[in-house]
Amino acid sequence: SPKQPSVPAGFDRVVSTDRVTLKMIVKVQYRNQKKYIKIPEACFDIFITEGNILSVEDETGTEVDDYAFPDLLTTSGICFVIKDELNDSGGTDTISVTSKSSSEIDFYSGTLKRFRKEEEALQGPQAKDLIKQVLLTKPGGSDVLKEYEEKGTISPATRKVMRLTKEKYALGIVTLFPSLQDPHGKTGYEHFYDGQKGGGFLAWRLKSVQRATRLPVRSKDSRIEENGGPMLRREIGHCDDHPDEQRFQELISVMNHTNNREVIMKKMRDTLEYRQRLVHDPERSSTVLSVFPRLLDTKGLILQDFSLLFGSETPSKLLEKWPTSFKAKVIQQAEMLTSTPLLKRLLLSAKNQRADEPSLESPEWDSDMASILLLLHLLSPQPAGRKKTQKISVAQAIDHLVVFHKSCRSLDEHLQSHMDTSQPYLLASGTSKEAVGNFFILIDKKLIPCEATTSLAAIDELFKLHFGTSYDPALKSMYTFLQTTVYNIDVDTTSESPKVKELRTKFVCNV
Numbered sequence: 001s002p003k004q005p006s007v008p009a010g011f012d013r014v015v016s017t018d019r020v021t022l023k024m025i026v027k028v029q030y031r032n033q034k035k036y037i038k039i040p041e042a043c044f045d046i047f048i049t050e051g052n053i054l055s056v057e058d059e060t061g062t063e064v065d066d067y068a069f070p071d072l073l074t075t076s077g078i079c080f081v082i083k084d085e086l087n088d089s090g091g092t093d094t095i096s097v098t099s100k101s102s103s104e105i106d107f108y109s110g111t112l113k114r115f116r117k118e119e120e121a122l123q124g125p126q127a128k129d130l131i132k133q134v135l136l137t138k139p140g141g142s143d144v145l146k147e148y149e150e151k152g153t154i155s156p157a158t159r160k161v162m163r164l165t166k167e168k169y170a171l172g173i174v175t176l177f178p179s180l181q182d183p184h185g186k187t188g189y190e191h192f193y194d195g196q197k198g199g200g201f202l203a204w205r206l207k208s209v210q211r212a213t214r215l216p217v218r219s220k221d222s223r224i225e226e227n228g229g230p231m232l233r234r235e236i237g238h239c240d241d242h243p244d245e246q247r248f249q250e251l252i253s254v255m256n257h258t259n260n261r262e263v264i265m266k267k268m269r270d271t272l273e274y275r276q277r278l279v280h281d282p283e284r285s286s287t288v289l290s291v292f293p294r295l296l297d298t299k300g301l302i303l304q305d306f307s308l309l310f311g312s313e314t315p316s317k318l319l320e321k322w323p324t325s326f327k328a329k330v331i332q333q334a335e336m337l338t339s340t341p342l343l344k345r346l347l348l349s350a351k352n353q354r355a356d357e358p359s360l361e362s363p364e365w366d367s368d369m370a371s372i373l374l375l376l377h378l379l380s381p382q383p384a385g386r387k388k389t390q391k392i393s394v395a396q397a398i399d400h401l402v403v404f405h406k407s408c409r410s411l412d413e414h415l416q417s418h419m420d421t422s423q424p425y426l427l428a429s430g431t432s433k434e435a436v437g438n439f440f441i442l443i444d445k446k447l448i449p450c451e452a453t454t455s456l457a458a459i460d461e462l463f464k465l466h467f468g469t470s471y472d473p474a475l476k477s478m479y480t481f482l483q484t485t486v487y488n489i490d491v492d493t494t495s496e497s498p499k500v501k502e503l504r505t506k507f508v509c510n511v
Contacts, residue, residue: 131172191501228490279468
């Protein structure tokens with residue numbers, strides 16, 4: 001038999017039929033218990049993700065960082081003491097056992113989760129009193145309490161007083177102000193502080209303060225990847241078999257040489273699997289429109305693909321829920337924003353009102369489109385962090401979503417005057433913004449005709465085209481909100497900004 005490769009100290013060999021996989025055996029201590037666990041590789045990010053850890057030390061109390069972690073793993077007898085915000089003192093009593101089964105491997109994260117739930121139940125009132133005491137002793141703090149009692153929420157200006165520190169404070173905030181709790185979150189306060197990702201309003205503030213005094217360190221991207229959203233490759237449930245490349249090419253050829261709409265729709269259904277292969281292949285994704293040119297002259301194909309991917313209920317959610325459940329709440333929240341001429345015009349249009357001030361060009365789009373653009377105001381483009389990218393305003397972001405085109409002018413004129421972009425956006429053609437007759441989706445300097453005849457249906461169609469391409473960075477928060485909160489797609493596996501979570505909390509709590 002072939003000689004097996006040697007296994008380094010601290011590793012465990014797991015043999016499969018085609019390869020040898022090495023897993024790290026790690027000794028950890030949490031409170032008064034010690035345990036051997038397994039992690040798939042010597043990666044600090046994977047290690048801290050297992051238990052929602054905020055800091056790691058060795059048994060002498062020396063903090064372990066991500067750069068030293070891989071080297072320390074091979075040190076004989078090393079034990080990592082793990083701590084979170086609710087447990088910052090560690091423990092001394094030990095229980096040593098070996099890791100033999102999957103249930104034992106899950107001990108680590110299971111113990112932490114059980115303990116955290118018990119601690120939060122006990123510390124909720126304590127954290128509530130802490131926040132209340134801080135507010136009462138801080139200038140303007142009593143105004144925060146009064147505003148919440150009267151309105152059931154806290155305005156953006158008042159919320160600045162609430163930016164304290166870390167997870168216990170976040171727990172105290174949602175305990176004191178229950179309507180601020182995110183019902184879809186694991187803890188309910190991730191939008192204030194998310195210990196696993198180091199995100200949230202409190203973390204943002206701390207990072208801003210620390211940036212000025214922090215010593216230079218080697219940069220790294222420690223964000224936890226979440227693969228839900230438009231780029232996730234999905235199973236195609238209606239496909240009973242998987243034709244080969246030649247069979248797909250035959251179907252495409254038949255479709256491209258007929259004008260029969262029913263045949264085109266059927267062949268597009270039959271080739272969805274091949275189309276998904278293309279859109280998820282970085283080297284071939286730009287060829288989709290050339291391989292499937294019927295997308296450019298046959299309406300309804302985008303809607304059909306989306307229905308095949310997500311079933312019969314999901315596609316109709318925006319058109320059903322926006323007018324009844326979201327539109328009025330968007331207008332209500334937008335009225336609390338700092339007023340600008342553009343915001344005033346959009347609010348008037350969304351409420352179907354005329355301007356009293358001659359300086360305001362009224363109306364600005366029709367009511368439904370205006371309400372969508374108000375959502376973009378509420379979820380405005382976020383700062384790019386350390387990336388050296390130009391900051392974009394809400395007005396500029398609107399042009400990434402929809403552009404008005406006078407119907408008396410040639411569409412080719414627009415194609416020639418606008419820069420080439422791989423990010424799709426709406427081209428609304430009509431006599432005025434409130435009287436649009438046709439909608440097109442423009443991508444890669446090609447026009448895809450929309451089946452939609454209303455602005456809300458056009459936004460719905462534009463959103464559905466994204467499944468296979470990434471969201472425009474300027475519109476990511478808005479699209480993510482629509483995806484998780486309106487369409488309810490990949491709710492548990494999509495990375496959301498604190499603003500998205502906060503806005504959903506307000507809508508669900510009806511405040």
